[in-house]
Amino acid sequence: MRLVGEAELEDIAVGAAILGTGGGGDPYIGKLLAQEAVRRYGPVQMVTVDEVPDDAFVVPSAMMGAPTVMIEKLPRGTEVINAFKALGGYMGREPTHTTSIEAGGLNSTTPFVVAAQLGIPLVDADGMGRAFPEIQMIVATMHGVSATPMTLADEKGNSAVIDTIDNSWTERLARTLTVDFGATSMIALYPMTGKQVKAGAFIAGTIGLAEELGRLVRETRAAHGDPVGAVVERLNARRLFGGKVVDVARRTEAGWAKAEVRIEGSGEDAGSSLVLQIQNEHLVAIRNGEIVCSVPDLIVVMDAENGGPITTEELRYGFRVVVIGAPCAPDWRTEEGLALVGPRYFGYDIDFVPVEERFPR
Amino acid sequence: MRIGVDVGGTNTDAVLVDGRDVLAEAKTPTTPDVTGGISSAIRALVASSNVAASHVQAVMIGTTHFTNAVVEARRLAPTGVIRLGLPATEALPPMVAWPTALRKAVGGDVRICHGGHEFDGRRISAVDPDELKRVAADFATKGISTVAISSVFSPVNAEAEQEAAALIAQELPAAAISLSHEIGRIGLLERENATIMNACLRELASQIVAAFHAALAELGIDAPVYLSQNDGTLMAVDYAERYPVATFASGPTNSMRGAAFLSGLGDCAVVDIGGTTSDVGILQHGFPREAAVAVEIGGVRTNFRMPDVLSLGIGGGSHVDGADVGPQSVGYELTSRALVFGGDVLTATDLAVAAGLAEIGDPERVAGLDAEPALARIEERIAETVDRMKTSADPIPVVVVGGGSILLRDTLLGASELVRPQRFAVANAIGAAIAQVGGEVDKVVALEDTTRAAAIEEAKAEAVEKAVAAGAERSGVRVVDVEDVPIAYLAGDATRIRVKAIGDLDLGRVGVAAGG
Numbered sequence A: 001m002r003l004v005g006e007a008e009l010e011d012i013a014v015g016a017a018i019l020g021t022g023g024g025g026d027p028y029i030g031k032l033l034a035q036e037a038v039r040r041y042g043p044v045q046m047v048t049v050d051e052v053p054d055d056a057f058v059v060p061s062a063m064m065g066a067p068t069v070m071i072e073k074l075p076r077g078t079e080v081i082n083a084f085k086a087l088g089g090y091m092g093r094e095p096t097h098t099t100s101i102e103a104g105g106l107n108s109t110t111p112f113v114v115a116a117q118l119g120i121p122l123v124d125a126d127g128m129g130r131a132f133p134e135i136q137m138i139v140a141t142m143h144g145v146s147a148t149p150m151t152l153a154d155e156k157g158n159s160a161v162i163d164t165i166d167n168s169w170t171e172r173l174a175r176t177l178t179v180d181f182g183a184t185s186m187i188a189l190y191p192m193t194g195k196q197v198k199a200g201a202f203i204a205g206t207i208g209l210a211e212e213l214g215r216l217v218r219e220t221r222a223a224h225g226d227p228v229g230a231v232v233e234r235l236n237a238r239r240l241f242g243g244k245v246v247d248v249a250r251r252t253e254a255g256w257a258k259a260e261v262r263i264e265g266s267g268e269d270a271g272s273s274l275v276l277q278i279q280n281e282h283l284v285a286i287r288n289g290e291i292v293c294s295v296p297d298l299i300v301v302m303d304a305e306n307g308g309p310i311t312t313e314e315l316r317y318g319f320r321v322v323v324i325g326a327p328c329a330p331d332w333r334t335e336e337g338l339a340l341v342g343p344r345y346f347g348y349d350i351d352f353v354p355v356e357e358r359f360p361r
Numbered sequence B: 001m002r003i004g005v006d007v008g009g010t011n012t013d014a015v016l017v018d019g020r021d022v023l024a025e026a027k028t029p030t031t032p033d034v035t036g037g038i039s040s041a042i043r044a045l046v047a048s049s050n051v052a053a054s055h056v057q058a059v060m061i062g063t064t065h066f067t068n069a070v071v072e073a074r075r076l077a078p079t080g081v082i083r084l085g086l087p088a089t090e091a092l093p094p095m096v097a098w099p100t101a102l103r104k105a106v107g108g109d110v111r112i113c114h115g116g117h118e119f120d121g122r123r124i125s126a127v128d129p130d131e132l133k134r135v136a137a138d139f140a141t142k143g144i145s146t147v148a149i150s151s152v153f154s155p156v157n158a159e160a161e162q163e164a165a166a167l168i169a170q171e172l173p174a175a176a177i178s179l180s181h182e183i184g185r186i187g188l189l190e191r192e193n194a195t196i197m198n199a200c201l202r203e204l205a206s207q208i209v210a211a212f213h214a215a216l217a218e219l220g221i222d223a224p225v226y227l228s229q230n231d232g233t234l235m236a237v238d239y240a241e242r243y244p245v246a247t248f249a250s251g252p253t254n255s256m257r258g259a260a261f262l263s264g265l266g267d268c269a270v271v272d273i274g275g276t277t278s279d280v281g282i283l284q285h286g287f288p289r290e291a292a293v294a295v296e297i298g299g300v301r302t303n304f305r306m307p308d309v310l311s312l313g314i315g316g317g318s319h320v321d322g323a324d325v326g327p328q329s330v331g332y333e334l335t336s337r338a339l340v341f342g343g344d345v346l347t348a349t350d351l352a353v354a355a356g357l358a359e360i361g362d363p364e365r366v367a368g369l370d371a372e373p374a375l376a377r378i379e380e381r382i383a384e385t386v387d388r389m390k391t392s393a394d395p396i397p398v399v400v401v402g403g404g405s406i407l408l409r410d411t412l413l414g415a416s417e418l419v420r421p422q423r424f425a426v427a428n429a430i431g432a433a434i435a436q437v438g439g440e441v442d443k444v445v446a447l448e449d450t451t452r453a454a455a456i457e458e459a460k461a462e463a464v465e466k467a468v469a470a471g472a473e474r475s476g477v478r479v480v481d482v483e484d485v486p487i488a489y490l491a492g493d494a495t496r497i498r499v500k501a502i503g504d505l506d507l508g509r510v511g512v513a514a515g516g
Helices: A006-019 A027-041 A078-089 A109-119 A139-143 A168-179 A193-201 A206-222 A227-234 A335-341 B035-049 B064-071 B099-106 B128-140 B159-169 B188-218 B238-243 B249-261 B331-337 B348-354 B372-389 B403-407 B424-433 B453-471
Strands: A002-004 A045-048 A057-063 A097-100 A123-125 A150-153 A159-162 A182-189 A238-253 A258-266 A273-279 A281-287 A290-294 A297-305 A319-327 B002-007 B011-018 B021-029 B058-063 B077-085 B110-112 B146-151 B176-179 B225-228 B234-236 B269-271 B278-284 B295-297 B300-302 B307-312 B318-321 B324-329 B394-401 B417-420 B437-446 B480-486 B495-502
Touching: A002 A006, A006 A027, A006 A206, A006 A297, A027 A109, A027 B424, A045 A109, A057 A078, A057 A168, A057 A193, A078 A109, A078 A150, A078 A159, A078 A182, A078 A319, A097 A109, A109 A123, A123 A206, A139 A193, A139 A335, A150 A168, A159 A168, A168 A182, A227 A238, A227 A297, A227 A319, A238 A273, A238 A281, A238 A290, A273 B249, A281 A297, A319 B424, B002 B249, B002 B417, B002 B424, B011 B035, B011 B424, B021 B424, B035 B437, B058 B188, B058 B249, B058 B424, B064 B295, B077 B128, B077 B159, B077 B188, B099 B188, B110 B128, B128 B159, B146 B188, B146 B295, B159 B176, B159 B318, B188 B225, B188 B238, B188 B300, B188 B453, B225 B238, B225 B249, B234 B238, B249 B278, B249 B394, B249 B424, B269 B372, B269 B403, B278 B372, B300 B307, B318 B348, B318 B437, B324 B372, B348 B372, B394 B424, B403 B424, B417 B453, B453 B480, B453 B495
Parallel strands: A045 A123, A057 A097, A097 A123, B002 B058, B058 B225, B077 B110, B077 B146, B146 B176, B269 B394, B394 B417
Antiparallel strands: A002 A045, A057 A182, A150 A159, A150 A182, A238 A258, A238 A319, A258 A273, A273 A281, A281 A290, A297 A319, B002 B011, B011 B021, B225 B234, B269 B278, B278 B307, B295 B300, B318 B324, B437 B495, B480 B495
């Protein structure tokens, strides 16, 4: 167990943007919310998965809604207490721990608001090891953990419990309620026992990993070192490409923010080019016509100069970037995992091959 | 005849313009009080041009007063901050991420009250008159006389802010009230921050406007004064007193507008090389491209319109070490510390003189200096910065202005042509002098009872009327920018329309309120 305060949250937000692989929502508001919560209620106890008792009642928490609304109608802060109360009432048991649904992007820090306010420990883990766009895309799904009973709450004091027959109903009902709440809600979902968490229903250590990545970037930058290199080493990743963004073609299709980005190589990659295919997150990287990395492995675009992670919305012509490919959580590389989040699920007719094999050092 | 003045970090530049002819120019050092530098620049200008002060019809000033006040956290008024949104938004109170010193300087008396709207126009809660009266009474006892009001989704529906403003005005009749929907965009914290900055500058704005009037009266100039806004248009002083934040970053904007005027180019990159830094911006249809992301001022995130500018630490006064140039600079001490002026620091200006690009000071003092590697490096870095600002790989024209533009030679990688116009050193003051007046409409329209095309036409007509009301000659007003963005993720059909109309200042009827 250790305490997480304002400074650690600063690092977590940077690391979360790296693990966000271009998506997952802007961690800025999530960071401010978490920092304000620890200022008001004190630092958060973060425990490792091993430290969670078998009979613990672990409930992940998150913010759901439209990004444009999240930056305008800020939360009251107490929504999540109602969401937890409602879930506790329905399940007949108060949650003892919270944790993060996704370590990438905005929701990496949301559970700190919950933990600080309720005074419960936060488990250093998440359901994805990165960011994904849909509710069922978490490893817990493969461990037989259901997203529901799930509760949603707004700032006015309303809350709702949904208990569904499958994930598409969960997604649909949660969306409808969220729109009625004003297009943003606080949610508690995927209730688990400590035993389930320990058995691998969530990925251990990913919030600590985000913090470590953020710290590496900050420290190597201060020492005028190579932040990209430090991140590559820590993630056991591959430096896929370095160059300049020469074209960004965006389109919105069936609710997806799609884009294709062309990067022209410089330095050791001069004469080559890399194409990134994007649907909310970076999904496929193609170097000189050959796939070098694909979802669910992580494709991260970083500023070549300062190592800062760049989101898909920020990407534009002229950016000097380094693209890295990092292995995803092992669960995602199984047949079941690939059925949930493999390239074919996102509409690419390609087989998944691990980045280490596609791009040997 | 009009006078344009631009106050920079190092120099205050002034020009006298008649129609489209620049009659005279002057450059004087910027003074700590700013106004003194403006007076001496205008005095020098009048002296050199033999034009009677009484012939001046208007004075346009681009000033850094207000940006400096925020950055230095000085001369800011204690401000009352009201946010309407309860029960939402309590988790992040106003000014939550402000640096402590700046927050202290502004007083930071923040209240969250009822009011505000949902994304779809429903009310979150009704504005509560009793609650606001209590807040006003409290502000009154604390001697607060400037108030910033923000409300959730006010860019979509401003009713709550307007209701609250009316109530506060009743209770505090002398208070200056700044409303967030008039200042920023979607993004509550950033819009609120910009509004608070505006509110804390309003007292200073009144003082500065009075100082300008006094200075001009002393010079015998009896003409209306306009301030440059950061979108390249002018505002009359009464408008400037209400919206001082609109002056932020007007310096780079004036340079770009001046560059457009001098070069005759409307779509190009502009490189303004000063004493310490080079600012690179992009002109689109003659106006600076706006920044799309949050802009930090004094360490605070804001989201109001700002020119999209990328700066790099290269200027005429930059220190040179081998092929490395900047970011350290001798700044305003250039004329005493550069080698060609008898000083002991090798500066970028010395390189230009050694390479025969400029005749300044004593060329003998840099004879035999190999300027090539460092000049090539300057060229490379500026070309790189221009490239980062472009939106495609196609070469575009590049206009170079500012006193330090002697550092560049005749070509630049990625530029279809490199233009160094006449009077490049005072492009910023020319930009101020030739500025036009504008009208802007920015609103979210529900497309239930109207079509997109009809809504856009209506917004265009509204923008033209606003420009005329601001002082533009009606016959010359044209719509320069139409943007129509469907609002993502929201139920129902809604679109956000932004229209901007611009016209020449009607000097025949100066004195009307000019605004944005």
